[in-house]
Amino acid sequence: xxxxxxxxxxxxxxxxxxxxxxxxxxxxxxxxxxxxxxxxxxxxxxxxxxxxxxxxxxxxxxxxxxxxxxxxxxxxxxxxxxxxxxxxxxxxxxxxxxxxxxxxxxxxxxxxxxxxxxxxxxxxxxxxxxxxxxxxxxxxxxxxxxxxxxxxxxxxxxxxxxxxxxxxxxxxxxxxxxxxxxxxxxxxxxxxxxxxxxxxxxxxxxxxxxxxxxxxxxxxxxxxxxxxxxxxxxxxxxxxxxxxxxxxxxxxxxxxxxxxxxxxxxxxxxxxxxxxxxxxxxxxxxxxxxxxxxxxxxxxxxxxxxxxxxxxxxxxxxxxxxxxxxxxxxxxxxxxxxxxxxxxxxxxxxxx
Numbered sequence: 001x002x003x004x005x006x007x008x009x010x011x012x013x014x015x016x017x018x019x020x021x022x023x024x025x026x027x028x029x030x031x032x033x034x035x036x037x038x039x040x041x042x043x044x045x046x047x048x049x050x051x052x053x054x055x056x057x058x059x060x061x062x063x064x065x066x067x068x069x070x071x072x073x074x075x076x077x078x079x080x081x082x083x084x085x086x087x088x089x090x091x092x093x094x095x096x097x098x099x100x101x102x103x104x105x106x107x108x109x110x111x112x113x114x115x116x117x118x119x120x121x122x123x124x125x126x127x128x129x130x131x132x133x134x135x136x137x138x139x140x141x142x143x144x145x146x147x148x149x150x151x152x153x154x155x156x157x158x159x160x161x162x163x164x165x166x167x168x169x170x171x172x173x174x175x176x177x178x179x180x181x182x183x184x185x186x187x188x189x190x191x192x193x194x195x196x197x198x199x200x201x202x203x204x205x206x207x208x209x210x211x212x213x214x215x216x217x218x219x220x221x222x223x224x225x226x227x228x229x230x231x232x233x234x235x236x237x238x239x240x241x242x243x244x245x246x247x248x249x250x251x252x253x254x255x256x257x258x259x260x261x262x263x264x265x266x267x268x269x270x271x272x273x274x275x276x277x278x279x280x281x282x283x284x285x286x287x288x289x290x291x292x293x294x295x296x297x298x299x300x301x302x303x304x305x306x307x308x309x310x311x312x313x314x315x316x317x318x319x320x321x322x323x324x325x326x327x328x329x330x331x332x333x334x335x336x337x338x339x340x341x342x343x344x345x346x347x348x349x350x351x352x
Contacts, residue, residue, distance in 0.1 A: 007041030014085040015114035015329050020068035023270065024337065029066070030086065030330040038117045042098040048121045049102045051092035053112055054352060056326075057140035058333045058345035059174065060264050062088055076292060086114035086329075091129070091139045093352060099123050107132065109139035114329055116349060127300065134311055136352075141344035142318040143307065145293055146174035149261060151303045152296035154182050157259040157289050158235045162187035165229055167248065169215075170239035172199040172319070174344040175261060177207050179237045181316050184208050188235075191228045193244070195339040202342070206317055221247035232256070241266045242273045249277040252286045260290040264337070319343030 014033045021029045042050050065080045065087075080086060090112040094102050102108065102123070110126035112118045120126065129139055141147060153175070154160060166183040168176045171192025180203065183190045191211045192203045203212035211228050218224040225233070225247055232253035238245060241263025248258070266272045281288065310316040321341040323332040329347045336345060 007039040009037050009039050010117070012036045012038040012115055012117050013326050014116075015326060016084065017066060017080045017082050017086055019082045020079070021063075021066040022068070025063060025066060025334055027330045027334055030333075032327050032330075036115070038119070040095055040117065042096045042119065045098070046121070047099045047123065048097075048119050049094050049099050049108070049123055049126070050096040050117065050119050051094055051108065051112060052117055053090050053092045053115065053349045055091040055137045055140050056112075056114055056329060056347040056349055057089040057144065057146075058323075058329070058336055058341075058347065059088065059146070060262055060336050062086070062333060063337065086333075087111060088114065089140055089145050090349075091136050091144075092118065102126070102128065107136065109144050114326065116326065131304070131308060134308070137320060137322070137346050137348070138311075138318065140346050141174050141320065142178060142311070142316070143304070146344065147178060147307065148296060148300060148303055149293040150175045150178035150182060151306070152293055152299065153237060153259040153261050153291055154179050154235075156296060156299075157291050158237070158257045160186055160188060160235055164188050164234035165232065165253070166190045166235045166237070167225070167229065167233045168192045168237040168239070169244050169248075170194065170262075170264060171209065171212065172202050172207075172343060173239065173341075176237065176239055177203075177319060177343065178316070180207050180209050183235075185310070185315065193240075196342075198342060199339075202319060206319065215244065222250055225251040235259070237261060238263070240264055246275055246277050249275070249280050249286070252280065252284050254284050256284065256286045258286060258288040260288060321345050323347045325349070 014036050016033050042048050069079050091109045094106040107129040108126045166188045168179050170176050172194045180190050190209045192209050193215045200212045200214050203209040233251050234253050234256050236248045236258045238260045239262050242265035321343050326349050332345050335341050
């Protein structure tokens with residue numbers, strides 16, 4: 001239907017956050033609003049871009065954005081607004097642009113809404129997609145934020161060397177699967193932990209990890225790590241926190257490095273678990289460093305130079321778990337916290 005400004009107005013389904021979430025998130029914390037509409041034109045004089053969303057990314061950090069903000073306890077990223085659409089990384093096609101860097105027909109990845117169409121005003125978060133000879137969905141994972149996270153955390157934070165012993169938790173996830181392959185390409189000994197037999201098989205047979213184990217079948221994580229790292233761990237890529245971090249610290253080698261990417265075991269707890277073995281960090285001279293991927297986006301061209309040839313030559317493999325349709329997005333996001341997904345969780349909103 002046409003509207004006043006001559007711009008076409010279309011229906012725009014959206015996934016809305018109902019209210020702030022405490023404890024474990026549920027599908028019912030979100031709902032699908034099918035009654036919204038949007039004009040397929042950027043407002044006059046605005047430098048926003050209007051996009052059609054193709055793929056949306058489900059990522060564990062999004063759990064933190066569902067929490068009610070606590071005054072004086074600011075986080076690195078602002079919370080979602082109840083009653084408004086969920087926001088996250090995605091791949092989209094530009095339909096109209098008031099921005100000189102983007103034109104109609106461009107493909108982009110970056111921050112967008114969980115809806116069919118989005119008017120994006122924060123255009124500084126967008127990257128133009130130049131390489132379309134790989135699956136576009138890869139720009140939610142391997143070639144997007146998780147890929148850059150793996151690259152920055154491993155190469156920049158961990159300063160890895162050939163032959164070092166590398167352990168990765170949540171190793172079959174969006175980031176972990178890539179860290180392991182980077183480490184193997186460098187000639188490291190690599191072990192990963194995951195939460196099912198299927199994921200463990202994937203780590204060993206598809207991603208080429210030397211060893212992998214199901215943490216749910218290990219009553220004593222310290223003993224499990226001792227078994228796979230009799231001489232200790234040089235590099236730990238931390239995605240889990242809690243008991244796993246405690247066990248790892250005991251098994252670190254002198255001058256080991258721990259890159260803290262995330263701690264998914266803690267995201268739904270009202271009271272985070274403590275870490276008990278920190279004195280080991282002193283006498284083993286272990287460096288523990290957290291990092292935020294957005295501080296490394298200037299390295300994105302360098303990252304693509306490394307990764308694109310590896311994909312084309314089959315040296316890097318990537319596994320996605322694809323959910324179909326915007327209405328499947330809430331369940332897909334919640335599934336991250338029970339380990340339901342196998343690989344990078346993506347939601348297909350539309351094919352071009």
